[in-house]
Amino acid sequence: MYAPHTQSDIRDMLETVGVASLEELLRVPDAIALGEPLAVPRGLPELELQRTISAYAAQNDAAGYTSFLGAGSYRHYIPPVVPAIAMRGEFLTAYTPYQAEVSQGYLQAIYEWQSYVCLLTGLDLSNASVYDGATALAEAAIMAVNATGRRALLVSPAVHPNYRAVLRTYARGLELEVDELQFCAEEGTSGLDSLPALLAEKRYAAVVVQSPNFFGCVDVPGDSTRTAIEASGTVLIGVVAEAMSLGALVSPADWGAHIAVGEAQSFGNPVAYGGPYVGFIAANKEHMRRIPGRLVGRTVDGTGKLAYTLTLQAREQHIRREKATSNICTNQAHCALCATIYLAAVGATGLRRCATLNVERAHILAERVTRVPGFSRRFGAPVFNEIAIRVPDGTSAAAVLAGLQERRILGGVDLGRWYPQLADSILMTATELTTDGEIEALTGALGAIASGAIGGHAAPISGEASVVRA
Amino acid sequence: MSAPDAADVVRGRFEPGATEPLIFELGHPGRANTYFPNARALEEFLPAQTLRPDLPLPDNSELDVIRHYTRLSQRNFSIDTGFYPLGSCTMKYNPRVNDAMANLPGFRDLHPFAPDELAQGALALMYDLERYLAAIFGMAQFSLNPAAGAHAELAALLIAKAYFAKKGEGAARTTVIVPDTAHGTNPASAAMVGYKVVSLQSDARGRVGVDAIKAVLGPDTAVCMMTNPNTLGLFEDHILEIARAVHAAGGLMYYDGANANALMGNARPGDMGFDLMHLNTHKTFSIPHGGGGAGHGPVGVAAHLVDFLPTPVVRKTGDRYALDFDRPESIGPMRSFWSNFAHAVRGFTYILANGGDGLTKVSQLAVLNANYVRVKVREFLDTPYDEICRHEFVASAQELKRETGVRALDLAKALLDHGFHAPTMYFPLLVPECLMIEPTETESKETLDAFVAALRSIVEQAKRDPQAVLAAPTTTVVGRVDETRAAREPDLRWKAPA
Numbered sequence: 005m006y007a008p009h010t011q012s013d014i015r016d017m018l019e020t021v022g023v024a025s026l027e028e029l030l031r032v033p034d035a036i037a038l039g040e041p042l043a044v045p046r047g048l049p050e051l052e053l054q055r056t057i058s059a060y061a062a063q064n065d066a067a068g069y070t071s072f073l074g075a076g077s078y079r080h081y082i083p084p085v086v087p088a089i090a091m092r093g094e095f096l097t098a099y100t101p102y103q104a105e106v107s108q109g110y111l112q113a114i115y116e117w118q119s120y121v122c123l124l125t126g127l128d129l130s131n132a133s134v135y136d137g138a139t140a141l142a143e144a145a146i147m148a149v150n151a152t153g154r155r156a157l158l159v160s161p162a163v164h165p166n167y168r169a170v171l172r173t174y175a176r177g178l179e180l181e182v183d184e185l186q187f188c189a190e191e192g193t194s195g196l197d198s199l200p201a202l203l204a205e206k207r208y209a210a211v212v213v214q215s216p217n218f219f220g221c222v223d224v225p226g227d228s229t230r231t232a233i234e235a236s237g238t239v240l241i242g243v244v245a246e247a248m249s250l251g252a253l254v255s256p257a258d259w260g261a262h263i264a265v266g267e268a269q270s271f272g273n274p275v276a277y278g279g280p281y282v283g284f285i286a287a288n289k290e291h292m293r294r295i296p297g298r299l300v301g302r303t304v305d306g307t308g309k310l311a312y313t314l315t316l317q318a319r320e321q322h323i324r325r326e327k328a329t330s331n332i333c334t335n336q337a338h339c340a341l342c343a344t345i346y347l348a349a350v351g352a353t354g355l356r357r358c359a360t361l362n363v364e365r366a367h368i369l370a371e372r373v374t375r376v377p378g379f380s381r382r383f384g385a386p387v388f389n390e391i392a393i394r395v396p397d398g399t400s401a402a403a404v405l406a407g408l409q410e411r412r413i414l415g416g417v418d419l420g421r422w423y424p425q426l427a428d429s430i431l432m433t434a435t436e437l438t439t440d441g442e443i444e445a446l447t448g449a450l451g452a453i454a455s456g457a458i459g460g461h462a463a464p465i466s467g468e469a470s471v472v473r474a
Numbered sequence: 475m476s477a478p479d480a481a482d483v484v485r486g487r488f489e490p491g492a493t494e495p496l497i498f499e500l501g502h503p504g505r506a507n508t509y510f511p512n513a514r515a516l517e518e519f520l521p522a523q524t525l526r527p528d529l530p531l532p533d534n535s536e537l538d539v540i541r542h543y544t545r546l547s548q549r550n551f552s553i554d555t556g557f558y559p560l561g562s563c564t565m566k567y568n569p570r571v572n573d574a575m576a577n578l579p580g581f582r583d584l585h586p587f588a589p590d591e592l593a594q595g596a597l598a599l600m601y602d603l604e605r606y607l608a609a610i611f612g613m614a615q616f617s618l619n620p621a622a623g624a625h626a627e628l629a630a631l632l633i634a635k636a637y638f639a640k641k642g643e644g645a646a647r648t649t650v651i652v653p654d655t656a657h658g659t660n661p662a663s664a665a666m667v668g669y670k671v672v673s674l675q676s677d678a679r680g681r682v683g684v685d686a687i688k689a690v691l692g693p694d695t696a697v698c699m700m701t702n703p704n705t706l707g708l709f710e711d712h713i714l715e716i717a718r719a720v721h722a723a724g725g726l727m728y729y730d731g732a733n734a735n736a737l738m739g740n741a742r743p744g745d746m747g748f749d750l751m752h753l754n755t756h757k758t759f760s761i762p763h764g765g766g767g768a769g770h771g772p773v774g775v776a777a778h779l780v781d782f783l784p785t786p787v788v789r790k791t792g793d794r795y796a797l798d799f800d801r802p803e804s805i806g807p808m809r810s811f812w813s814n815f816a817h818a819v820r821g822f823t824y825i826l827a828n829g830g831d832g833l834t835k836v837s838q839l840a841v842l843n844a845n846y847v848r849v850k851v852r853e854f855l856d857t858p859y860d861e862i863c864r865h866e867f868v869a870s871a872q873e874l875k876r877e878t879g880v881r882a883l884d885l886a887k888a889l890l891d892h893g894f895h896a897p898t899m900y901f902p903l904l905v906p907e908c909l910m911i912e913p914t915e916t917e918s919k920e921t922l923d924a925f926v927a928a929l930r931s932i933v934e935q936a937k938r939d940p941q942a943v944l945a946a947p948t949t950t951v952v953g954r955v956d957e958t959r960a961a962r963e964p965d966l967r968w969k970a971p972a
């Protein structure tokens with residue numbers, strides 16, 4: 005209990021209020037009064053509390069495994085300066101900056117975040133954040149529906165499966181149609197060649213394309229596709245599920261996106277079993293009054309001094325109620341603050357170098373893994389930090405991943421989970437944290453698993469020390 | 475416009491009250507920190523046309539970064555620096571042990587695609603938290619999937635929609651009833667599910683009247699969204715009759731749990747007839763608001779709606795836990811991954827710290843603090859609903875405005891000069907010149923007394939010298955900002971000088 009009341013405080017205060025007891029203050033009709041104490045154990049002193057919670061944390065064995073997991077959630081180096089500043093109580097325990105005069109610090113930090121998102125995506129404006137990458141996509145789809153008056157969406161199958169699933173959840177609410185493109189099985193890209201024909205009818209509010217896509221591949225529309233998108237008045241929503249890629253690859257604005265959405269967890273936020281992360285939305289200025297959620301603007305105070313404030317609030321739920329552009333209220337401000345401090349600390353030089361390291365590590369990973377007999381690259385397109393690896397004939401991604409797990413390696417995600425035709429492929433991720441030793445451990449284990457599977461008898465675990473680091 | 479001289483940007487920066495430059499104005503190309511080893515050239519791996527030509531971000535030394543954001547933090551009100559009586563937001567103390575627990579490496583570094591058998595601790599925590607929430611609020615089951623209150627409202631209304639569709643009433647049930655005291659997210663969430671909003675006027679007692687609700691109920695009613703206590707801080711004492719009427723019409727009852735701090739351990743929405751509800755764990759269970767997020771918005775349902783909960787849910791079989799995605803009736807996932815998990819850890823830590831007995835006491839003391847402030851404020855401001863309130867109450871500056879020209883907004887701004895955060899203003903909409911005050915249980919009697927004294931002195935000053943109050947705040951880093959200009963000439967981002 006964190007209440008400071010002494011017994012005599014309670015007595016005095018009850019007397020001031022003019023009631024006899026705390027129970028009297030909270031009286032409710034008999035029929036709904038709680039008859040028994042809550043089925044929650046007695047409170048714990050902090051020492052025991054720490055022990056109890058730590059025991060839960062200790063059961064998450066995955067934390068000690070070598071990991072090549074990614075697929076929308078990325079392990080990256082977080083400079084200690086990020087949490088050291090972000091966890092200051094003045095940031096951490098503030099509410100949404102409604103009172104501008106006493107919230108200039110956070111407002112300015114959000115303005116900087118909005119600016120960073122614009123600089124990285126190449127678009128005109130951005131908001132103070134939304135829940136995560138998937139909901140950013142859903143919100144952008146609603147913007148496109150409102151902008152075009154059309155009620156159908158066309159989505160690449162190489163957009164993150166979880167993002168597509170969330171888009172469908174939101175679409176069911178608004179009764180929007182969601183169609184999917186065919187994907188190109190050789191390249192691992194969106195099959196955008198069929199787009200011009202599909203768009204001719206002007207039925208789609210938006211086309212949704214992700215790059216790097218779920219398979220790690222650079223996947224952007226070519227000139228003729230972009231011309232068809234423009235000619236049909238369709239909004240191109242560009243998804244970036246791995247924000248680190250923005251440090252190296254062509255920006256969404258440069259590949260034609262009118263709205264860019266994505267996940268910025270990679271900037272200074274830990275993987276934390278899936279959240280909280282930070283979704284971003286950036287758009288051309290024609291969408292300014294359709295963008296959801298908080299926007300911070302720069303203005304002046306009564307004396308002409310530079311000042312920041314929440315602005316264009318006539319879009320928002322607390323003013324417009326059912327006519328608002330979105331229902332979002334609480335967003336992910338503190339995660340956006342972490343991302344802002346991260347970007348400030350690494351700077352252009354650090355971000356480019358880190359992004360380059362991701363590219364380098366992923367290519368080394370691909371090269372070493374494909375040297376193991378039977379393993380090959382599933383797709384041909386250039387990749388950022390993830391790569392789809394096909395496992396040897398006669399086995400499956402699931403079986404190989406299980407073998408790796410026995411050797412304390414999380415080899416990646418089984419693409420068959422979402423794409424039955426890709427049950428022979430693993431999506432492996434390397435970041436700047438991936439070491440040569442980890443890659444060696446992986447390839448050693450893959451070799452052992454493959455020879456076991458192909459030879460029909462269990463192969464001994466390879467002798468490399470790093471494989472069995474239990 | 476030409477680029478400002480870097481020396482000019484920094485000169486004067488350290489004078490008290492000076493404008494802090496933007497991080498973009500402070501940087502210097504090449505003033506980089508060394509976090510990462512050298513890499514080979516990108517062109518060795520990727521075709522040139524895939525690479526971005528430039529990356530126009532500033533390079534700053536780590537010390538400059540620290541100074542910049544530390545200085546920004548100092549221009550910011552927070553619970554840690556002062557009393558924050560922001561109604562409807564439950565700005566209680568955020569225990570630091572919560573953060574320490576969320577930051578344990580076993581939680582912080584756990585990947586969402588880690589196999590269930592290697593994430594048993596996280597799954598067990600989510601399962602146990604869900605069970606406690608179900609017990610505290612009397613619901614059959616919660617989902618920890620939604621990221622905030624509004625997100626959970628959306629999930630709940632999608633559940634309602636799926637439920638009616640399954641019953642074959644999808645086309646008929648098209649309206650959602652929302653009282654005028656409801657938070658803006660309620661009608662906005664209804665609109666995102668394609669529902670038509672029927673707004674309901676409160677009665678003279680500040681409650682939803684049973685007759686008023688019967689008048690709008692019909693075969694088109696899908697959901698009635700209620701907040702209890704409502705945003706006036708008043709308990710909806712006819713809640714059982716209301717629920718009965720809504721159920722008789724075939725509709726569902728939704729509980730907006732933003733005000734759960736007023737009743738946990740003392741009454742349960744499940745016992746009041748609610749079928750669906752959300753919690754703002756970032757209010758009731760002490761998760762820091764972080765300047766506007768992240769939140770955590772569990773959505774809870776009664777037994778007949780469990781199958782529709784978002785995916786995944788945590789399933790327990792024997793002593794093993796697993797994420798269950800195979801739920802054919804589910805509305806589907808609401809977000810990229812399973813939960814704002816670090817916040818689930820914080821909320822769970824808070825529940826274990828307090829225990830059932832402590833949580834019961836928490837709401838009692840929250841209500842005590844609100845009533846204590848109410849009876850003192852009543853001496854110098856109108857309190858339109860003059861009765862025992864719950865965790866918050868509303869006062870009105872209408873009379874004062876008529877007398878002196880000083881509005882609720884001006885009182886709020888003057889409070890800033892006294893070192894207090896402003897109450898919520900102009901909400902709920904039915905109270906003119908409304909100030910909504912929620913002290914929470916973590917404030918001491920002395921702090922409450924100091925707040926009341928400040929507010930009293932401002933009201934007295936308004937009567938003596940209204941101009942002085944209208945000029946507030948004068949002690950903050952900036953005075954009242956020009957909102958009109960902000961909206962008319964939107965400047966939403968920094969641009970490199972041409």
Ligand SMILES: Cc1ncc(COP(=O)(O)O)c(C=O)c1O
Nearest residue numbers: 333334562622623624657732769
């Ligand atoms: C009564 C009420 N309902 C709903 C919400 C929305 O919750 P959130 O901001 O977490 O989306 C709030 C919070 O601001 C609220 O006060």
